[in-house]
Amino acid sequence: MVTSLLVMKGIVKRFPGLLANDNIDFEVAPGEVHALLGENGAGKSTLMNILSGLYVPDAGEILLRGKRVTITSPKEAIELGIGMVHQHFMLIPAMTAAENIILGLRSPKEPWLGLAEAETRIRALSERYGLSVNPRTKVSELSVGEQQRVELLKALYRDADLLILDEPTAVLTPEEAESLFAIIHRLAGEGATVIFISHKLKEVMRISDRVTILRHGRIIGTVVTAEATSAQLATMMVGREVLFEAFPKSGGGSTVMAVKNVTYVTAEGKKALEGVSFDLRESEVVGIAGVDGNGQSQLARIVTGLLPPASGRIELLGQDMTGKTADCFIRAGVAHIPEDRNKMGLSGDMSIAENLVFKSIDQPPFSSLKGFRLHHAQVREHALKLAGEYDIRSAGVNTFCRNLSGGNRQKVILARELSQTPVVLVAVHPTRGLDVGATDFIHRQIIDARDSGCAVLLISSDLDEVLRLSDRILCIYEGKIMAELSGKEPDLERIGLLMAGKGAEE
Amino acid sequence: MKKIARASFFPVLAVMLALLIGAVLILIQGKNPVLAYGFLLQGALGNKGAIAETLVKATPLIFTGLAVTLAYRCGVFNIGAEGQLLLGALGATWAAIYLEVPAFLVLPVSLLAGFLAGGLWGAIPGYLKAKRGLNEIINTILLNYVAIQVVSYFVTGPMKEPPGYFPQSAQVPQAAWLDKILIGTRLHSGLILGLVFAAVVYYFLFHTTYGFSVRLVGTNRDAAEYGGINVPRNFVLAMLLSGGLAGLAGSVEILGVRHRLMNGIASGYGFDGIAVALLGNLHPVGVVIASVFFGVLRTGANTMQRAVGIPASVVGIIQALVIFFVVAAATLKDPSLLRLGRREKGEDKAC
Numbered sequence A: 001m002v003t004s005l006l007v008m009k010g011i012v013k014r015f016p017g018l019l020a021n022d023n024i025d026f027e028v029a030p031g032e033v034h035a036l037l038g039e040n041g042a043g044k045s046t047l048m049n050i051l052s053g054l055y056v057p058d059a060g061e062i063l064l065r066g067k068r069v070t071i072t073s074p075k076e077a078i079e080l081g082i083g084m085v086h087q088h089f090m091l092i093p094a095m096t097a098a099e100n101i102i103l104g105l106r107s108p109k110e111p112w113l114g115l116a117e118a119e120t121r122i123r124a125l126s127e128r129y130g131l132s133v134n135p136r137t138k139v140s141e142l143s144v145g146e147q148q149r150v151e152l153l154k155a156l157y158r159d160a161d162l163l164i165l166d167e168p169t170a171v172l173t174p175e176e177a178e179s180l181f182a183i184i185h186r187l188a189g190e191g192a193t194v195i196f197i198s199h200k201l202k203e204v205m206r207i208s209d210r211v212t213i214l215r216h217g218r219i220i221g222t223v224v225t226a227e228a229t230s231a232q233l234a235t236m237m238v239g240r241e242v243l244f245e246a247f248p249k250s251g252g253g254s255t256v257m258a259v260k261n262v263t264y265v266t267a268e269g270k271k272a273l274e275g276v277s278f279d280l281r282e283s284e285v286v287g288i289a290g291v292d293g294n295g296q297s298q299l300a301r302i303v304t305g306l307l308p309p310a311s312g313r314i315e316l317l318g319q320d321m322t323g324k325t326a327d328c329f330i331r332a333g334v335a336h337i338p339e340d341r342n343k344m345g346l347s348g349d350m351s352i353a354e355n356l357v358f359k360s361i362d363q364p365p366f367s368s369l370k371g372f373r374l375h376h377a378q379v380r381e382h383a384l385k386l387a388g389e390y391d392i393r394s395a396g397v398n399t400f401c402r403n404l405s406g407g408n409r410q411k412v413i414l415a416r417e418l419s420q421t422p423v424v425l426v427a428v429h430p431t432r433g434l435d436v437g438a439t440d441f442i443h444r445q446i447i448d449a450r451d452s453g454c455a456v457l458l459i460s461s462d463l464d465e466v467l468r469l470s471d472r473i474l475c476i477y478e479g480k481i482m483a484e485l486s487g488k489e490p491d492l493e494r495i496g497l498l499m500a501g502k503g504a505e506e
Numbered sequence B: 001m002k003k004i005a006r007a008s009f010f011p012v013l014a015v016m017l018a019l020l021i022g023a024v025l026i027l028i029q030g031k032n033p034v035l036a037y038g039f040l041l042q043g044a045l046g047n048k049g050a051i052a053e054t055l056v057k058a059t060p061l062i063f064t065g066l067a068v069t070l071a072y073r074c075g076v077f078n079i080g081a082e083g084q085l086l087l088g089a090l091g092a093t094w095a096a097i098y099l100e101v102p103a104f105l106v107l108p109v110s111l112l113a114g115f116l117a118g119g120l121w122g123a124i125p126g127y128l129k130a131k132r133g134l135n136e137i138i139n140t141i142l143l144n145y146v147a148i149q150v151v152s153y154f155v156t157g158p159m160k161e162p163p164g165y166f167p168q169s170a171q172v173p174q175a176a177w178l179d180k181i182l183i184g185t186r187l188h189s190g191l192i193l194g195l196v197f198a199a200v201v202y203y204f205l206f207h208t209t210y211g212f213s214v215r216l217v218g219t220n221r222d223a224a225e226y227g228g229i230n231v232p233r234n235f236v237l238a239m240l241l242s243g244g245l246a247g248l249a250g251s252v253e254i255l256g257v258r259h260r261l262m263n264g265i266a267s268g269y270g271f272d273g274i275a276v277a278l279l280g281n282l283h284p285v286g287v288v289i290a291s292v293f294f295g296v297l298r299t300g301a302n303t304m305q306r307a308v309g310i311p312a313s314v315v316g317i318i319q320a321l322v323i324f325f326v327v328a329a330a331t332l333k334d335p336s337l338l339r340l341g342r343r344e345k346g347e348d349k350a351c
Helices: A044-051 A074-079 A097-102 A115-129 A144-157 A174-189 A201-207 A230-238 A296-302 A326-331 A341-345 A352-357 A376-389 A406-418 A436-451 A463-469 A492-499 B002-028 B033-045 B048-073 B081-098 B103-132 B136-156 B190-207 B209-219 B221-226 B231-258 B269-279 B284-308 B313-333 B335-349
Strands: A006-015 A018-028 A033-037 A059-064 A067-069 A082-085 A162-166 A193-198 A210-215 A218-224 A255-265 A271-281 A284-289 A311-316 A334-337 A424-428 A455-460 A472-477 A480-486
Touching: A006 A044, A018 A044, A018 A059, A018 A218, A033 A044, A033 A174, A033 A201, A033 A230, A044 A082, A044 A162, A044 A193, A074 A082, A082 A144, A097 A115, A097 A144, A115 A144, A115 A174, A144 A162, A144 A174, A174 A193, A174 A201, A193 A201, A201 A230, A210 A230, A218 A230, A230 A492, A255 A296, A255 A455, A271 A284, A271 A296, A271 A311, A271 A455, A271 A480, A284 A436, A284 A463, A284 A492, A296 A424, A296 A455, A326 A334, A334 A406, A341 A406, A341 B221, A352 A376, A352 A406, A376 A406, A406 A436, A424 A436, A436 A455, A436 A463, A455 A463, A463 A492, A472 A492, A480 A492, B002 B033, B002 B269, B002 B284, B002 B313, B033 B048, B033 B284, B048 B081, B048 B190, B048 B209, B048 B231, B048 B269, B048 B284, B081 B103, B081 B136, B081 B231, B081 B269, B103 B136, B103 B231, B190 B209, B190 B231, B190 B284, B209 B221, B209 B231, B221 B231, B231 B269, B269 B284, B269 B313, B284 B313
Parallel strands: A033 A193, A033 A210, A082 A162, A162 A193, A284 A455, A284 A472, A334 A424, A424 A455
Antiparallel strands: A006 A018, A006 A059, A059 A067, A210 A218, A255 A271, A255 A311, A472 A480
16 A cells, blocks of 8 residues: 555635635645646646645645645745745846856855866756756747746756646647646656646546646546546536526527637747638627637737737628727727736726726717817716616725735626627636626626627636627637537537547547 | 814824924024024014915926825836926927027917926836836936937037036026016916926826826736736826926926026926925915925025025935935834835735
């Protein structure tokens, strides 16, 4: 009987308005590759951030090699041999690989840097684990895959033997991912233990010895990978709890927006979108189901004019809109509930009233003289009206938006976007992080907009939401639309598989 | 009323703390701080002449303070008011001396030339930020040095006064002078112009859609872009207007006080404009008040030095401390500024 390397017992972590980890029990055996599988927001990253000292749990205990430990900082985690490789690398581009690796460590021969000794040790580690990186190369000149290896070396250099990889393949090309898998095997072979966070079934099946599935902050189960099937894991991952009553579905009318063969390539040369085509029809909600980071952000920005596509066409009511500015899209009646409400949807240091009109400020009645003179009285009146209609709770419409709760902030955005009676509404994660009441309210508003003729594109990684609202569902994976399903009684298992990149051919 | 009290709390606190530490410095030199501050106030506000001189010093500060405020409201940190002021002085002097226009137009044309010269000088870093993403802080600072040399070139070369003994321009014609508004003092109508422009900037920022866009860009650039606002154009516009206001500071200094262009004419008004803007809570009304306060410090410093024997540079220290405390207060108001790194981490991992 092998004793566990790590046991996490009864871990609870709350964020304002969100129970991220709900009484989690998690156990890892030494030398295994253990995958943590779950949708976005399932609580994987939170759990691992607790383990690496970034968060302190509200309850629960951690046993490492049989001993009870408390980890309150990343430094302590490293001292215990826990190394985390974050999704977004924490490297300094202007410094070499070796300099990045020894950063923050005491040199054994202070005041000298001891770079030569460090390089020797790094080369030895590279050799042992198959992590080929030239320690003298500047990080800015390394590929993304190589930068990830530097992060791994950073952890190994600090004698970490429990490595946490947070969605390591998200930023990699398929080839780079292949070599990462080889490295992971090698690490496990050399006695290291790897926790691999992912939402891609294919990878999990391929690389892990065991899988633990999380959903809505709870553990669904732990299975031995070899004994499980993709379909089984998909169902466990997606699951479904019916929280809300369903809405009647709509058949949709004539085409309002047509997205034709849209492709987008990121600055790093990764294909974020590939040949995406679909129609949005009058009085219809089209849901894009998919795990975050599969091209949804780019898609939302492209169909609202914030990002020009690399190729393809966007048509609105038969007119070509490709390459037009965001302003043109707004004027043409495309409303947008953006992905990040705080960063994009609102200006926290402006009032509710001002935030409610910032897209229409140059039009009467908010301004006159061809949009020169601002009319505060009308702006205020408009705000009072919308605050009532959309139940925006605040100390008054002159309150700065940064003083509002998440739900009220989202209602401000919703009110602004829907009060313009849009032709198309692009709603991205419209209820992320909101409580049940606000979520239901926002869902109802979206359905009301649909029923009055608006074409809605709903982009969400919350499958419950997609299922509840959508009349048609498109599954997106790695920038490609995998399949289209009807919103009426869709096949859940199939959606789960499609979202995780499996089963498009079936 | 409550709003005013809230807005002035931190600036007043900052000034108090700065004066307190200034008092300690005076004590260390073995002098009486109460006496020293008394002479400072007397020198700045003791009689009609002193008050006039304080307001003369406050006048260019109103313009540079407004300049920094306007740019800052658009999220652009203009450290180049000093250089824009010099270019404005150059432009106004040049127009007053060399442009042949009817006498009644000389003054307005000179002011306009000063506004344009400063504005175009400011638009350079604005354009570079908008189109090339270059840091405006560095560019505005560097352009200050270029401006100093440009003025130096003109006053020793093309615009040197006819006999040619001193590195200075000829006197601008009387028609271009700003009228004295208090007999027997140097106080001129530039002060009134400053107050008018404070009102104009206030109206622009808070009562026009252009000002609304500027503030939206300044408070959240991403939201502005999402709202269909042309962000780069706003950067250029804000820096053009900001530079223009700083250029007017130089113009009124020439047309109201000096009447000719020479080296060293900016005398720190551009840099103090940053302090004035911050102390004035980035609001035109606050800017006017803060300008008068800095005028008091500038004018009273010499009296204090003469009477008590404390170097006038103590006042420089007090000014620096005021800025220090105002900035510190900004982090008190928004504690997240202190832990930017942690907050960002927390935000994207929370969900």
